[in-house]
Amino acid sequence: MTQPRTCLVTGASRGIGAAVAARLSADGHRVALLGRDVVSLDSVRARLPGEGMAVTADVTDPAQVAAAVDLVERDWGPVEVLVSNAGAGVGAPLVETSDEDWARMLELNLTAPFRLVRRVLPGMVEAGWGRIVVVASVVAKHGEAQVAAYTAAKHGVLGLVRAAAAEVARTGVTVNAVCPGYVDTPMTDTTVEAIAARTGRSPDEARALLARRQPIGRLIDPAEVAEAVAFCLVNGAVTGQGINVDGGTVQS
Known part of the structure; x- marks a missing residue:
């Protein structure tokens, strides 16, 4: 059995985040669930086979995120595994994409993961072990019509993953992205x-x-994405990668 770790999963109230939380819990880890909907978070936590914690926060609010991570660290110690999953898309032709939609997509899908990675990375480096997985998208690998802002943000977050992985490659910390198709x-x-x-x-x-x-x-089944996340925890030789879980859409 793998050593139990303290995990933080954002966007954990449903979908991929809930599936990831369930998989990590089944693997023996304790899982802090972060999201905005406390009722849904509590429902997911109640179904976990192991120890769980529900923490409410909006990942686009830096103060809320800082307080949430502080709470996890106070009760459980440093975050050893971060799964930055919270995200959303907006669909519109590029010429009809507003400045507000553009800014919202970058804030949620790029800046929020950046802040989370920046917050937990020092503790992982100090401990000599850590795992960061960002749930990106197949559109981090190719352009897609009608989702220019979302595509740009996901391309950006894959760049963040690669840069972070290069910085900490010799520290025992790995940083990867999982890139799902339509789930x-x-x-x-x-x-x-x-x-x-x-x-x-x-x-x-x-x-x-x-x-x-x-x-x-x-x-794609959410559990198939969770399987890829779990792989990133156990294989310390895989870092700086964007792992496609897209049914063969992008071959790389």
């Missing part, structure tokens, strides 16, 4: 609704359209 989550449900509204397709037709975009012909 069967509430976030994809929102995308399905937007496609249906824009094209006149039914929700089932819109969902099937997204499934067909991936060579395997289906949506």
Whole structure:
């Protein structure tokens, strides 16, 4: 059995974050769940097989994030594993993307992970062991129409991962990204609704359209993303990588 670690998972109230929390808990780690919805966080925590903690914070609020990490450290000690998963997208043609949407996408999907990594990295380096995994996206690897701001932010966060990994490569700390395709989550449900509204397709037709975009012909299961995150914890030779979990969409 692997040594139990103190883990912090953001965006843990549903979807990929909840699946990651469940997997890490099943592997024997204690997991702090961070999100904005305390009711949903408590529901996820109640289903964990091991020790869990629910911490409410908006990752785009630096003071809330600092207080949340302080709380975890006070009760459990330094964060040894960070899974920066919280994120969201916005769909619009580039020429219709507002400054506000652009700024929001960068703040949530790039700046918030940066602040989290910056906060927990010193403790990991001091301990000589740590794992950071950022949940990016397949669009960190290629451009996609109608999501320019989201794509730019995810490209940026992959650059952050690579730079951080290079800085700490000799310290025992690894930094990786997991890059999912379309996953069967509430976030994809929102995308399905937007496609249906824009094209006149039914929700089932819109969902099937997204499934067909991936060579395997289906949506990714959140547990499959969680499996990739778990791999990053146990393999210390893998760092600075963007691990695709996209059904073969991007071959690299």
